[in-house]
Amino acid sequence: MAEREMAHRLFAREFNDARFQVSPGDDRSSEHDLHSPNFLVTKAGAKVNRLFIAGVVTEVEDIGNQKGVEKELWKARISDPTGTFTVYSGSYQPEASVFLSTVEVPSYVTIVGKVRSYEPGDGSVFVSIRPEEINHANEDIRNRWVVETARLTLDRLDVFEDILSSDMKETEIVEFLSGGDVSSNIREGICLALDYYHTDLAYLKDLKENVRNALVTIEKGFSSRTGSQSDAEDLILHILEGMNEGKGLEYSVLVREANSKDMPVDAVDSAVRSLLSRGHIYEPKVGFLRLVL
Incomplete structure (x- = not known):
């Protein structure tokens, strides 16, 4: 029986940028066992079959009655500070389906699941997660996931940047990756990403900035807020709590x-962006805001 693949950590931004799947027997992969799993390779060199994610459930929908899908199928969106994961749970994931059918939106959750990719034939690729396990979480668990995911991601990006910043040839890259403390998974992932995506430094630097911004939001949450920013956020939360009728409050x-309480527009915008990034509020639809309870 094949060993179960480790559940890796990825941010939604990197996951959603992925377009390349390595199947068993593919010449570009070192995996040739017929029973070996499929892997999704990201543009930044991650090679994953299973993921461990944490975030806020912002939407759950029963799509089992739609044409061309499974009879029982739930679709959910899970947000982290960089973007949103799409999760599908069907009859082969009964416990996860029950969880999604009853979970309160919004809620903090953790998910372990297998990655999936779908190509409709028009050149586009959609990636998603099929959950094996879903659990309730809280802001502290989500924050610790962000910190650890950022550490692992930045370490991998540093290795990838070192390669792209050098003049190494293909054989030298393999030698460089084999000679250090780089895991076989990262070594294969980077080589596959170079071959398929031709990843450049600009993409890695942009992703790095995205990850650092995610860390900044968590640092704000860990630190004690004082002064006008704290007051502004508290007022926004108070308004949303008092005026929410279940569907969220229109931004305007x-x-x-807030203006009627002497808060200028730029302060409202800053407070809203901070609260969104830390998962205290979310957008149930464009232009509306709602508290994460």
């Missing part, structure tokens, strides 16, 4: 209410 209404 929030701004008008």
Whole structure:
């Protein structure tokens, strides 16, 4: 029986950028066992079959009655500070399906699941997760996931940047990756990403900035907030709590209410962006805001 693949950590931004799947027997992969799993290779050199993610459930939908899909199928969106994961749970994931059918939106959760990719034939690729396990979480668990995921991601990006910043040839790259403390998974992932995506430094630097921004939001959450920023965020939360009728509050209404309490528009915008990034509020639909309870 094949060993179960490790559940890796990825941010939503990197996961959603992925377009390349390595199947058993593919010449570009070192895996040739017929029973070996499929892997999704990201543009930044991650090679994953299973993921461990943490974030906020912002949407759950029963799509089992739609044409061309499984009879029982739930679709959920899980947000982290960099983007949103799409999760599908069907009849082969009964416990996860029950969880999604009853979970309160929004809620903090952790998910372990297998990656999936779908190509409709028009050149586009959609990636998603099929959950094996879903659990309730809280902001502290989500924050610790962000910190550890950032550490692992930045370490991998540093290795990839070292390669792209050098004049190494293909054989030298393999030798460089084999000679250090780089795991076989990262070594294969980087080589596959170079071959398929031709990843450049600009992409890695942009992703790095994205990850650092995610860390900044967590640092703000860990630190004690003082002064006007704290007051502004507390006022926004108070307004959302008092005026929410279940579907969220329109941003323009929030701004008008905050203005009536002497908060300028730029302060509202700054407070809203901070609260969104830390998972205290979310957008159930464009232009509306709602508390994460």
